[in-house]
Amino acid sequence: MADLAIIGGTGLTRLKNLKIEHREVLHTPYGEPSGPLAHGTLCGTEVVFLARHGTGHTIPPHRVNYRANLWALHHIGVRRVVAVAAVGGIDPDLKPGDLAFPDQIIDYTYGREQTFYGDDASEVRHIDFTSPYCAGLREALIDGARQAGIQAMPQGTYGATQGPRLETAAEIDRMHRDGCDMVGMTGMPEAALARELGLCYATCAVIANHAAGRGDSVGEISMQEIEQNLNTGMERVRRLFETVIPSLPGLHC
Template sequence: MIHYALIGGTGVEHFELSEQRVIKVKTPYGTVEPMIGKLDKRELVFMSRHGRDHATPPHLVNYRANIWALRELGVRKVLATAAVGSLSPEIHLGELVLPDQFLDFTKSRPQTFYEGGQQGVLHVDMTEPYCSTARQLIIEASDHLGFAVKNGACYVCTEGPRFETPAEIRMFQRLGAELVGMTSVPEVVLARELGMCYATIGMVTNEAAGISAHPLTHAEVMESVEKLGVNVAKLIEETVELWTLGQDCACASANIEVGKF
């Protein structure tokens, strides 16, 4: 049983596991190939969200297979990374932010493991989508390192792979969104359905359309990610050192009504 996992999106090039090996995990939603390794002598599953060659766009990621595979391996706690755009004058390029709420504007992604029939139906509680205990641990790790990390922001998830229009960004701002990205939903929802603690480290890599003075490009995002990558890798390592097995939160009981896992 492996209790901890990292889901890496754009920008985890500075993160390395020792004793790496790739395994295959068959799930009801397809076969995935996560990496197993050690970080600070602690065994960890690394799931590359977009594939090892970054070939899968956000709207085609097999989120259900990825999360199911982690739970099959015994994972109880998940730390994710994500490149995000800022919608707020209080959140600046190059900062690290931990989302605590989300708005879902995806369109075509399966959102649940429980689709009726023998699977049952689960109306999972999302009052606190991102585990507060896990977020507090990341803040503690950032304090040890002397990093500034903002704890709490509303993340709006869009379908992608295109960037958003300025009109969409203005709408999201009026709804209270502070960050924009393309991957957190349904990942965070599926983790909650399977009783796992889940938190995201958002790397602010750009200002959204209509806020930035120039058109958005993927190259700009990748340049910003490269600058943030070293600090994020250190933050991941420090957080993993602080992890413990217990789940002193409500995450583990989220699917109690269907009695799975």
């Protein structure tokens, strides 16, 4: 049984070179996951793949059933999760197509189911979230990018917004003042739910565009440009995985 899962975000609804052996449909106490869990091998390593937004990319960020997704992965024995997420670059050093491995997160979302210990839970549980991402898994991803010769920022603060709309320039200015280096819509509550379940979780962020009001152009953000940048970034993700995935099953974290 695979203990490694990859959650694919925008631009990564399927994995090149993933040899799928079977798909598993699970029903959870928290509703339906985004889609079937694809069991297979990637670079000779057993993995489970889940498309966060559904196989046809039909589920918007604020409607993703994060609890069902994480519970399903945990239920089948997954221990480590690499989450791929498209983000906008706030830090000027983050260029479209680059990768980043955030080490902190600020949550601006609202109205999402944030915990497995809600109104009907039998206990109250407070998790430590000082460092929201697994340090060992992050380091493995950073080393893998270095070995593969991929431009990547080894740390940064991910600002999680509600979506599905993009942010205003003023909101991005506020997030920059708060210390955010990148902005995305799916980082929370996914990271916190993974921590509640004891999963080793890290994010590989793909810079899809300069955030609103950033970069050389301060005009409208083009969806066509985002798609082109994601094609570049996701190819780098695939190269990263070819380097790092075989080393993850034996990782101590």
